Amino acid sequence: MITLTEIKDPSQLSRQELILMTALRLFTERGYFNTSIHDIQRESKVSIGSIYHYFKNKEGIARELFVGLVTAMDEGMDQIDRSHTTAHDRCRAALAWLMDLTKRSPSVMQFILYARHREFLPEEKPICSSGPFLRMKEMVRRGMDEGEIRPMDLTVASASLFGSGIRMIHLQLDGVLEQPVESYLDEIWDCAWRSVKTG
C-alpha cells in the first residue's frame, strides 16, 4: 500500500513497501535510468530474488509507484474538492496542499510532477492529463460557471491560476528557492487570483 507520507521507520515496513520506498528515493535522487536493480537491492537489503518475486521487472516497480501515488493524490484532491464551498477556496486549498506535500514528501512530488515518466513508462498518459490535474481544471470550470472567474479559455484559466504555484514547486524541487515553498503561498495566491477573478 502506498501513501503520500514518507514513513520514517523502515523496520515497520513490509518487503514490498521497503522496495517501493527505496526505489522512490533512488529514482528521484539519481533518476530511473541511473538506478539499477542492484542499487535497490543494496539500499533496501531485500535480495534481487525477492524483488523479482514481488515485481515483474524494474518497470513494474516504477509503474506501481506511479499509479499508486497518482491515485492517492487524486483522493486527496477529491477530499479538498468536497470540503470547500467556493472555487476560490477550493483552488487555494489545492495549491496549499500541493505545497505542503512538497515539503512533507519532496520525493513523492518530484516523482509525480517532475520525472519524465513517458521515458520509462511508455504507456502512461502525461501527468497533466491525470486524475488530480483534471480535478483542478474542473474546480476552475465550476468557478467560471458560477461567475467567480472571468469567462475565458479553460486551459488558460487553469494555467493562470495554478501555473505560477506549480512553477514555484518546480523551483523548490530544483533547490533554487531561498525560503521553503509554503512560505510563498499567500503572495503567489494573491497574484494568481488577481489574474482570473471577475471584475
Place this chain on the structure above:
Amino acid sequence: MITLTEIKDPSQLSRQELILMTALRLFTERGYFNTSIHDIQRESKVSIGSIYHYFKNKEGIARELFVGLVTAMDEGMDQIDRSHTTAHDRCRAALAWLMDLTKRSPSVMQFILYARHREFLPEEKPICSSGPFLRMKEMVRRGMDEGEIRPMDLTVASASLFGSGIRMIHLQLDGVLEQPVESYLDEIWDCAWRSVKTG
C-alpha cells in the same frame, strides 16, 4: 555551430551538425537513456568511429547540445531585452518568443525546458538558473524598480508573470493542447500582467 532553427535539408549539414541534429531529435523523441550510440549512427548515417572522432563520448554530445542551445537562447533573450523600452513590452516579447520557438523548434524547446539534464549532465546547473531565465527575472526586477510592477518578492513576481506561459508550453510539448500554443498568447498575457501590474 548550433542554431535555434531546425534546418530542413540534411545534405547541407556537416558531420558534426548531422550528429547533433540527429541526437537532439532522438533525445527528445525517446529520451537520452533510450537512445544508444548505435541509434545515432543508424539515423545519422555517420559511423560510430566518426561520432567518437568529434565527441569524447555520448555525454559530450548532450553537453554540446545543451551549452550551445542555452547560449543561443541567451543571445535571443538579450536581443529582446535591448529592443523594447518597458518591462511590460520586454516580458511580453520574451514569452511570445518562447512560444514561437516552441512552434518552430519543438525539440529544441523540449530539450532545454523539459529534459532532466541533471540525470545525464551531472555538473550542469538547473535550467531555471541559467542565462535566459535569469535574464527574464532581471526584466521583472527592472519593471518593479520603475514602478510598472507591484513591489513583491522577485521570484514570486517572475513565476506569476511567466509561470502560466511556461506551463502552456509544457502542455503543448505534452501534446495536450487543442490549439497551437502561440494562439493562447494574448489571453495568457492578459492574465499574467493583471497578476503583477501596479494599481
Place this chain on the structure above:
DNA sequence: GTCTATACCACGATAGAC
C-alpha cells in the same frame, strides 16, 4: 518467500585499416 549465483545481452567505447 527468500536467497545466491549466474546467464545473457546491449551498450559505450576502442582498435586499427584505409
Place this chain on the structure above:
DNA sequence: GTCTATCGTGGTATAGAC
C-alpha cells in the same frame, strides 16, 4: 577523417537451492 569489427563492462532477469 572515416570506417568496420570487436572488446569489456554492467545491467536485467532467471535458475534453482533452501
